[in-house]
Amino acid sequence: MFQLPDDPRLALMLLSSIVEPGDAELDELLGEVGPVEVVGRIWEGDVPERLRRLTSAQVACTPDPADRADQIASATESCGARFLIPGDPAWPEQLRDLHLVCDADEPHLRPPRCLWIRGTGELAAICRRSVAVVGARAASEYGQHLADDLSADLTEAGWTVISGGALGIDRSAHLGAMARGGPTVAVLACGVDRPYPKANRSMFDLVLERGLILSEWPPGSATMRHRFLTRNRVIAALSAGTVVIEAGSRSGARNTARHAAELGRVLMFTPGPVTSSQSVGVHQLAREGWEARLVTRAEEVIEDLTGIGGPMAAPPPIPKRPFDRLNEVEARLVESLPRGYVVEEAQLAAAAGVPVETATETLRSLRKAGWVELMEGRWRLSRGGVA
Amino acid sequence: MFQLPDDPRLALMLLSSIVEPGDAELDELLGEVGPVEVVGRIWEGDVPERLRRLTSAQVACTPDPADRADQIASATESCGARFLIPGDPAWPEQLRDLHLVCDADEPHLRPPRCLWIRGTGELAAICRRSVAVVGARAASEYGQHLADDLSADLTEAGWTVISGGALGIDRSAHLGAMARGGPTVAVLACGVDRPYPKANRSMFDLVLERGLILSEWPPGSATMRHRFLTRNRVIAALSAGTVVIEAGSRSGARNTARHAAELGRVLMFTPGPVTSSQSVGVHQLAREGWEARLVTRAEEVIEDLTGIGGPMAAPPPIPKRPFDRLNEVEARLVESLPRGYVVEEAQLAAAAGVPVETATETLRSLRKAGWVELMEGRWRLSRGGVA
Numbered sequence: 016m017f018q019l020p021d022d023p024r025l026a027l028m029l030l031s032s033i034v035e036p037g038d039a040e041l042d043e044l045l046g047e048v049g050p051v052e053v054v055g056r057i058w059e060g061d062v063p064e065r066l067r068r069l070t071s072a073q074v075a076c077t078p079d080p081a082d083r084a085d086q087i088a089s090a091t092e093s094c095g096a097r098f099l100i101p102g103d104p105a106w107p108e109q110l111r112d113l114h115l116v117c118d119a120d121e122p123h124l125r126p127p128r129c130l131w132i133r134g135t136g137e138l139a140a141i142c143r144r145s146v147a148v149v150g151a152r153a154a155s156e157y158g159q160h161l162a163d164d165l166s167a168d169l170t171e172a173g174w175t176v177i178s179g180g181a182l183g184i185d186r187s188a189h190l191g192a193m194a195r196g197g198p199t200v201a202v203l204a205c206g207v208d209r210p211y212p213k214a215n216r217s218m219f220d221l222v223l224e225r226g227l228i229l230s231e232w233p234p235g236s237a238t239m240r241h242r243f244l245t246r247n248r249v250i251a252a253l254s255a256g257t258v259v260i261e262a263g264s265r266s267g268a269r270n271t272a273r274h275a276a277e278l279g280r281v282l283m284f285t286p287g288p289v290t291s292s293q294s295v296g297v298h299q300l301a302r303e304g305w306e307a308r309l310v311t312r313a314e315e316v317i318e319d320l321t322g323i324g325g326p327m328a329a330p331p332p333i334p335k336r337p338f339d340r341l342n343e344v345e346a347r348l349v350e351s352l353p354r355g356y357v358v359e360e361a362q363l364a365a366a367a368g369v370p371v372e373t374a375t376e377t378l379r380s381l382r383k384a385g386w387v388e389l390m391e392g393r394w395r396l397s398r399g400g401v402a
Numbered sequence: 403m404f405q406l407p408d409d410p411r412l413a414l415m416l417l418s419s420i421v422e423p424g425d426a427e428l429d430e431l432l433g434e435v436g437p438v439e440v441v442g443r444i445w446e447g448d449v450p451e452r453l454r455r456l457t458s459a460q461v462a463c464t465p466d467p468a469d470r471a472d473q474i475a476s477a478t479e480s481c482g483a484r485f486l487i488p489g490d491p492a493w494p495e496q497l498r499d500l501h502l503v504c505d506a507d508e509p510h511l512r513p514p515r516c517l518w519i520r521g522t523g524e525l526a527a528i529c530r531r532s533v534a535v536v537g538a539r540a541a542s543e544y545g546q547h548l549a550d551d552l553s554a555d556l557t558e559a560g561w562t563v564i565s566g567g568a569l570g571i572d573r574s575a576h577l578g579a580m581a582r583g584g585p586t587v588a589v590l591a592c593g594v595d596r597p598y599p600k601a602n603r604s605m606f607d608l609v610l611e612r613g614l615i616l617s618e619w620p621p622g623s624a625t626m627r628h629r630f631l632t633r634n635r636v637i638a639a640l641s642a643g644t645v646v647i648e649a650g651s652r653s654g655a656r657n658t659a660r661h662a663a664e665l666g667r668v669l670m671f672t673p674g675p676v677t678s679s680q681s682v683g684v685h686q687l688a689r690e691g692w693e694a695r696l697v698t699r700a701e702e703v704i705e706d707l708t709g710i711g712g713p714m715a716a717p718p719p720i721p722k723r724p725f726d727r728l729n730e731v732e733a734r735l736v737e738s739l740p741r742g743y744v745v746e747e748a749q750l751a752a753a754a755g756v757p758v759e760t761a762t763e764t765l766r767s768l769r770k771a772g773w774v775e776l777m778e779g780r781w782r783l784s785r786g787g788v789a
Contacts, residue, residue: 157675157677160677161676161677285676286673286674286675286676286681286685286688286696287673287674287675287676288544288673288674288675289548289672289673289674289698289699290544290547290548294673295698298673298696298698301673301696302695302696302697302702308689309673309685309688309689309696310689311676311682311685312676315689343628346627346628347626347627347628350626350627350628351626361459361462361463362459362463364459365420365459365460365463368420368421368422368456369456370452370455370456370458370459371455371458371459372455373455374459
C-alpha cells in the first residue's frame with residue numbers, strides 16, 4: 016500500500032512536517048513504539064481519534080511517506096543542515112529540562128523531538144556557557160545599542176549569545192556577539208533553509224560562518240505566529256539565563272522570559288526610561304513576581320548567571336573627591352569653617368560638635384594636609400584648598 | 403553661678419544647639435534625669451567624660467544657659483515655628499521605629515529628640531498617609547519630570563509627598579505635590595528659619611503656605627554634610643515608603659533608601675536608561691538585596707504601599723458614601739464647607755443652620771466616614787472627600 020521510511024531519523028523528519036512540536040499524544044506514542052511504527056500507524060489511521068483527524072489531510076496528499084521523508088532529507092542536505100535527535104552527542108542535554116515544566120495546559124512546552132542545525136560549530140559545546148539576549152523587534156536606538164554592547168561584552172567574557180534572529184534587539188544581540196568574534200545561535204521559527212526575516216539575510220549569512228541557526232521545523236517550513244511562541248521555549252531552555260532588553264507590553268520576549276523563569280533559569284532585564292513604550296514590558300516583568308534581576312552591564316549578567324558576586328561585578332569605581340577622604344571629625348571641622356572667616360579653635364570645635372582636644376589634634380593634621388591654615392592663632396580654610 | 407532654663411522644652415532646645423541628634427549617651431541621660439537636670443549637669447561638668455569634652459567649648463562660651471535657651475525660643479517664635487517633642491499630639495509616632503534600627507555603629511539613627519516645624523497643618527495628620535520621593539540634586543530632565551508627575555499623582559490619590567527640599571528631584575517632588583493642591587513636607591538639615599538651598603526660596607515659601615518644613619536643629623543652624631545624612635533617617639521614618647527617582651552612585655538618596663529598608667518601610671525606585679549616570683545609583687539599589695521594588699507610576703507606588711505588609715502599611719481607603727445617603731444635618735454641614743477653605747466649627751454650624759452641639763457630634767461622624775478633616779481645630783472638606 017505505502018512504503019515506510021526505513022530509518023527512525025527519516026521517520027522523525029517526516030513526523031515533524033505533519034505534527035507541530037509539543038504534541039503530547041504523539042510524543043507518548045513515540046516513546047512506546049518508536050518513530051517508524053508511529054508513521055505506519057498514522058498512515059493506517061490506527062492512532063487515537065484526535066491524532067487521526069490532525070494528520071488525515073497530510074496523509075491523504077502524501078501517498079508515499081517514505082518518499083516524502085527522503086525529500087526532507089535531501090532538502091536538509093542541500094541547505095547544508097545537520098539533523099539532530101536526543102541522544103546525539105551534539106544534542107544539548109539542557110533541553111530535557113522542558114520536561115519539568117510542560118503540562119496539559121501547555122503541551123507545546125515539551126522538549127523538541129529533533130532539531131535542524133546549520134552553520135559552524137557543535138551545538139552542545141557552543142551552548143554550554145550561553146545566555147539568551149532577547150527583546151522587541153520594534154526596539155529603540157537605546158535598546159539596540161544596549162543589546163549590542165551587552166552581547167559584545169558577554170561574548171568577550173566567553174559566553175555564547177543566543178537569540179531569535181528577529182529584527183531589533185535580536186539582531187543587535189547577534190551582531191554584538193559576532194563583532195567580538197564569538198559564535199552566536201539563532202533559534203528560528205521556520206526552516207533553516209529560509210531564515211526569517213529576509214531583512215536579516217546578511218546577518219544570517221554571518222551567523223552561519225561564525226555560529227549556528229537552528230529550528231525544530233523541517234526545511235521549507237514557514238513562520239507562523241504560534242511557532243514563534245513554541246520556539247521561545249527552546250531559547251529559554253538552551254541558555255543558563257535570559258536577558259530581556261526591551262519589550263512592549265505584548266512582546267513575545269516576555270513569553271521567553273516566563274519560560275526562563277519557569278525553567279529555573281536566571282531571568283534578567285535591563286531597565287529603561289519609564290516614558291519609553293519599548294520598556295513597558297520589561298518593567299512589568301520586574302513587578303510580576305518572576306524574581307527578574309535588574310542588570311545594567313555584562314559583569315552583572317555574569318554575576319547573576321554564575322552566582323558569584325564580588326570582583327567580577329564590583330560596582331563601578333566611584334571617583335573619590337578629596338573631601339570624601341576625610342574622616343567624620345575632619346569633615347565636620349572643615350565644614351564648620353565658614354569660607355573667608357578666621358575662627359577661634361574653641362568656637363570651631365563647638366560649631367563642629369567635637370571635643371576641643373580632638374579638634375586641636377585634628378586641625379593640626381588637616382593643616383599638614385593643606386586643608387586649613389593658622390592665622391595669628393586662629394583657623395581658616397586654606398585659600399587654595401585641596402583641589 | 404548660672405541660671406538653668408526653667409522648662410524642659412527650653413532645656414531641649416538648648417541641648418539641640420550643643421549636641422548633635424543621635425548622641426546615645428545624652429539620650430540615655432535625658433531618659434534618666436530629664437532635660438533641665440541634664441543642662442545643669444553639663445554646665446557643672448558633671449557628665450561622662452566624652453560628653454563633657456563634647457560640650458566644654460559651648461559651655462565655656464555660654465555663661466548663661468537660661469538666656470541662651472530663651473534666645474532660641476524667641477528665634478523659634480520670630481520665624482513662626484512650633485517646637486514639638488515626643489508625646490505632643492502632633493508628634494508623628496512612627497518616628498519611634500527608629501529605635502528599632504539604631505545601634506552602636508549608627509547612633510545617629512536614634513529618633514529625634516525634638517522638631518522645629520513651620521508652615522500649615524498638623525505634622526502627625528499630614529504624615530499619616532505619606533510617601534517619600536527623593537533623589538539626586540543633579541537630576542536629569544527625565545528624572546525631574548518623573549518626580550513631578552509621580553508626586554502630582556500620589557497627591558491626587560491622597561498621599562502626602564515628603565522630601566528633603568533640595569534642588570533636583572526633591573524640588574520637583576514638592577512642586578508636583580503642591581501643583582495638585584496637596585500639602586508637602588520638607589525635612590531640612592538646617593534651621594527652619596533659613597531653609598537651604600536659597601535657590602529654592604520661592605518653593606519653600608509655597609511649602610509654608612500649603613505644608614510644612616521641619617528640622618531637628620534650632621533656628622540659625624547651618625547645613626553640614628553629616629546633618630544631611632542624619633536628616634535622611636527622618637524622611638525614611640516619617641513615610642510609609644520611599645521612592646528613589648534618580649541617584650548617582652554617591653547620592654544621599656541611597657542613604658535614605660537604606661534607612662527605609664532597614665525600618666521595614668517599602669523601598670521603591672524608578673528605573674532609567676542604563677546609560678544615564680543619574681540612574682546608576684537606583685540600579686545599584688535594585689541589585690543590592692534591599693528588596694527594592696521597581697515602580698513606573700503612582701498606581702504602582704500605591705499598590706506597593708498598600709499591598710505589602712509592613713509597620714506602616716496604610717489602612718484600606720475609606721469607602722466613599724454617596725452624597726445622597728447623608729442625612730439632612732450631615733448634608734447641610736458638608737454643603738456649607740466651601741471647597742478649599744478651613745472653617746471654625748461655630749461658623750460652620752451657623753452657616754448650616756444647625757445647633758453647635760449637633761454640628762460637633764455630626765462632624766465627628768462625618769470625619770470618621772472620610773468626608774471632612776480637622777485641621778488645627780478647624781474643619782475642611784477631605785481632599786478625596788465628596789464624590
